[in-house]
Amino acid sequence: MTIYRPFTCDDFFKYNNINLDSLTENYGIPFYLSYISQWPEYFRIAESASGKLVGYIMGKSESKRGVDDWHGHITAVTVSPDYRKLGIGASLIKFLEDVSEKKRCYFVDLYVRASNAIAVGLYEKLGYVVYRRVLGYYSNPGQPDEDGLDMRKSLSRDKDKMFMIPVTHPVSADDVT
């Protein structure tokens, strides 16, 4: 029902009803442009039948230097309040996984606030597991830092799901950035 299409720069002027949501990070324009200019295939927007922008996903594929862990990464995925529970988030994530499959990635990963139970629940439903807990990954203005969960889902290339074996101990934010 929803129309999915590549995110374009004009969408910046109309995405307020998505980005005003308190859990959606409203990044500076250069950050979005760095994704548009390098990984446009990973940046997709969902539009309602009447033409409203209702959600988007932004991601990339990368590997850590010197490590054979080529993977897709979900940087942001969000759906505006009135369009939740319609499977839009799941479709967007499925899309990113498909792109990553084509790029021969081993897995897809993402970070989520440990307190965001709804999102964690959704990711788990879609097959993601908590790979590790990252201490103080999110900073909250005026409040203590919050832990992030590093969640992963193996793609077909990682037949034995080696990349999904959880790390037993939490790691510090410095270890992942």
Added chain:
Amino acid sequence: MAENKSQSEVQERRLKPVYDLIEKSNYKGAVQQIDRIVKKHGQTPSAMAMKALALNRMNKRELCLDILDKMKDDIPTDPYTLQSMAFCYKDTRKFEEIALMYAAALKKQPKNEELMTRLFMAHVSNDEYQKQKQIALELHKLFPNNNPYYFWAVMSIVMQIHASHDEQTKSVLIPLAERMAERYKDKFTNANELKLYLNILKLNRRFEDILYYTRLSPETKLKIEEDEQFSLELECLTKLERWEEALYCYKIRCDTVKDDWTAFKGIIKCSLELHRISQRAPLLPKQQNPDIEEADKTNVGSFSVENTVDYIDEKCQFQIDKKANYLRAPFLARIELIIQLRENDIIVTRIPDIMCSLKEYFELFGAKKCWFDDMTLFIDRLADSEITQFNIWMEKLVTESAVTQEAATPDQHKQIKHLQRDINLLYITRYSGRHDQLSVEEKRDLISELMRKHYLGLPLGTSLNDTEFQYSDPYANVATHLLVDLYSITGDKCYLLEALMVASAVLKTSGKNYLARLMILKIQAFLGGIEVCTDNYMELEIKHLQAESLSYLLERASHTLGLPSAFTAIASNCQVLHRSNRRDTSEYIETAYKNGNFEKVLEMVCFKNRLSNSYYKKSIDLSSLLYSWIDGFSNPKLTELKNHLPSFESWFDVVKGLDSETYEDNRDLNVIEDYTPSIRKFTDKDVKDTFNAECIWIRMRGTLITCIGSLVEVCLLYTELDGNIIKTKDGAVNEGAIRWQELISLFEKGLDNFDKEIEAAVTHPSYALAAQTNTEYSLAKLRSPQLPMLELLIPPNKNAQVIRSFFKLLQSVLRSIAESKSIEMDVQFLAVPLIEIMKEISNEEFMQGTFDRIFLTVEKITTLLFTISIINICMVCVFTLVSPKTKKSKKAKQSSKFPDTSEDINTLNTFITSTLIPVYKELQIYVTNALAYFNDIDLDYFLRNVMKIQPDTELQSTSLTYDVRKRTLLELTSSYTTSLEKIGFAIDNRIKLLEQI
């Protein structure tokens, strides 16, 4: 070469600690370290470039540019040095210098690939498409095996095509681009090159060729994403009007992606087009197309309208048979098809009933929040009787289901579903215009009922996260809009206060409901509660691009009223975005070239231009200038005036070409959904009209700045030359006289334009609307956040008229001086008009003190202060020009700076005591009275007697308690108080400064 390399390595090693210091933002340390290196090893280019960089980061721009200027002549070629220099040029916004620098270096090393690519990118950043094409071709010639360089050149031509407004140029460039891309069609190394080629074919309307590529070339199928291929193919088929094939493609799509609305819409469009053609002429035998033939076997290629009806019916039935997780698209398509058949007068035997389809859609999806948005596609296309019938049916269904709910054991999940159906019913009732038919009393009853439902729904959401909205928030949201409607009808601002209170009540249980907060922001801005407005703006965390698209909500409150603190709070947010646009966006355009993401290049260039031509950016620039003059003239030392004012270059740069510039409207006017009938919605014409009004306002402010700026420059020039402007040696015109004439004509041109803009504003449709006092006026005011601003700041509002008449006076003074006539001008001559002006601006209604009128008091006072500040600047300038002139002959040598004789000071004192100080003192009284009003206001009395709200009213039991209402009102009034205190402080300060002189 080897020696050079090792030298560069040595340099690199020596400068390593400097890099580290800069990295740690220790610029002072970096400069000291470089000085030590230079002392020991001499001035190497890389060291000097690093020094320039460090100085620039320390905000020592002039020193940085001095170093770069010297370095430029030596033409450095070392990439690190050039990169550091490029950083400096970017920081100082001298982008053109970067291209010149690399071009010069390239002359010394013509085959240096890195220098060449950097020059290419420098041209990209400057939008120099022709030049970038040349460099790309040179790169390709030198490094022919590197495909990207060749496609950089092709893309540069595409950019030339898009930038050109001349059809003839385009007709030459498009085939050129096509030929160039075609030459490589067997050698494409990736999908981006192919996509660029296909895009060029599209520009040349070669749709058949594109189809050939998308369909036949196996290579293409491998490389372009399936979705992209689908939309490209359908675009071509539609352009070529090959409806049969398009229909076939859409059906294939529908069979695989079962919820694709675009595909369903496509099927309907194609089958109707085919029907239209068949009505015109008997159908010819089908074109032989292997795909279609195949399709016929499976019956998906049939195209009669009946067939489409059946096809969509089947898809719906398939969903029904699933018994769960229904998809919306087939059902929505069925409604769309019925309506389109009706709209096109096509009679079909088995057409489904519209009412049944609508009912079915509500039964299946009415408990989803998105239902209303889906319905907006159809409501306006239904007959009134149908809407009424549908509404009645919905009401019955919802009421019945409520009864069943009560009887059965409470099931929270079911209750939430019921609530959402009721909300959707509410939306549709409002959207279909039924709320507009209610009387004031009925509306008030409805509001009470909605607030009761809001309250009753709250327990359903106790387990929701605090980041989520309460299920019953929409009731209060609609109540807010209804209250705004009531204000529009009655003109009673108490309804706006009530609306504020309702929206505030929502925040009590849904702290993150941004819809409620946006409404609060809009209403507060309308009521002039500037301080609370900025607080709310911060609370919404509006930043980055949102500052551009949403600031219109409080534009009037932030930077049009002469309150610098509110202006800075809002504008600084936006200035960051605009300042970094040129640099950052260009950088990512370069990245897109490097990655071969050509389609994003064009998109980002358009984005860059959209931001750099933003009207809001211009508006902020102009307001900043005005504030800097007002601020500069608050400085009592007139001799130091020049250091406190913007330079000629800086202000002239902002206003030049103002009348020919076109601006981009980046407002997101759809951020607040108010569910009003489309007939009352902001139309495209409204959008255009209000934007035009903004542009008039920008030009008016620009001409105001031209007048003030040129006047100030005249005054500065006059004091600099000791009044020796016109006197010439041997009849020759001296430099001062030429400059003087230039400035005067600039002033006069500004004045002419000012007149023109006043005329444009007065005759503008939005202004005509704002001048009316009937309901339409009020409605328009709330529909457009811009209109109240017009009311206050664009004449007939006396302020602009007053400034204009003052400028006229100045014009005659300037002319007199220019013509060297003796000016017998008593200071009282200037004082009289000023006092008149005061009387004019402050009309008798101003301080009458009813609550309704008092709303505008703060705005009026700030506007007044603003006007007087501007007149103040002009007065000081004129005095500078007029007063010392008579003393010139006596103290020609002595009085090089004004005013430094006791006589002058006395004259100035008389002038100030007799005019400026009394004006400020009168204003001070206004402020004090207004402050007293807000301090003494008895909110309980107001709530009970004016707003007729008793602590024991029915709503007391809801979330909208008496306390919530009182607190909201208190916030608003204390916002007025804070603003007034700030203004009062500014006036006191001004008086003190004047008294010191």
